Amino acid sequence: MTFTDNIGSAAATLTTMAFIPQVWKIWRTKHTADISMGMYVLFTIGVALWLTYGILIGSWPIIMANSFTLVLASAVVAMKSKFG
Amino acid sequence: MTFTDNIGSAAATLTTMAFIPQVWKIWRTKHTADISMGMYVLFTIGVALWLTYGILIGSWPIIMANSFTLVLASAVVAMKSKFG
Numbered sequence: 001m002t003f004t005d006n007i008g009s010a011a012a013t014l015t016t017m018a019f020i021p022q023v024w025k026i027w028r029t030k031h032t033a034d035i036s037m038g039m040y041v042l043f044t045i046g047v048a049l050w051l052t053y054g055i056l057i058g059s060w061p062i063i064m065a066n067s068f069t070l071v072l073a074s075a076v077v078a079m080k081s082k083f084g
Numbered sequence: 085m086t087f088t089d090n091i092g093s094a095a096a097t098l099t100t101m102a103f104i105p106q107v108w109k110i111w112r113t114k115h116t117a118d119i120s121m122g123m124y125v126l127f128t129i130g131v132a133l134w135l136t137y138g139i140l141i142g143s144w145p146i147i148m149a150n151s152f153t154l155v156l157a158s159a160v161v162a163m164k165s166k167f168g
Contacts, residue, residue: 014130
């Protein structure tokens, strides 16, 4: 991998993994009042489109990163629906 | 633009714009207790790396989407630092 590829991989890893502490925090506290439902609905639809885009262009890094993020962002939407 | 380009553009627009309702919600309520600082620190670093990647490969869509997201994600970090 080139230096540029490494930067891209680090970027994808961080923007995907970032949602883990948020999912964990909500799971632990059951509190979501300060979280914007609008944000997570738009973000989840956007990530689903990124996944579609990855499939259309046949890019495994885009498919993998966005599959993982889709699960995490959907979990926030589900928990926000449940906990309010 | 091809169909695939349109899907990618819609994806980029949604995952960038998604942060606006969250920034607005925090600005309005001054409450950030349920927001994970870990998430926004990792996400902001990741977006800064996406911006670097966009500059390295000369991709204006990546540069523009991530510049905008960097401002919004940094605003959440700043407000979380202030409001706790």
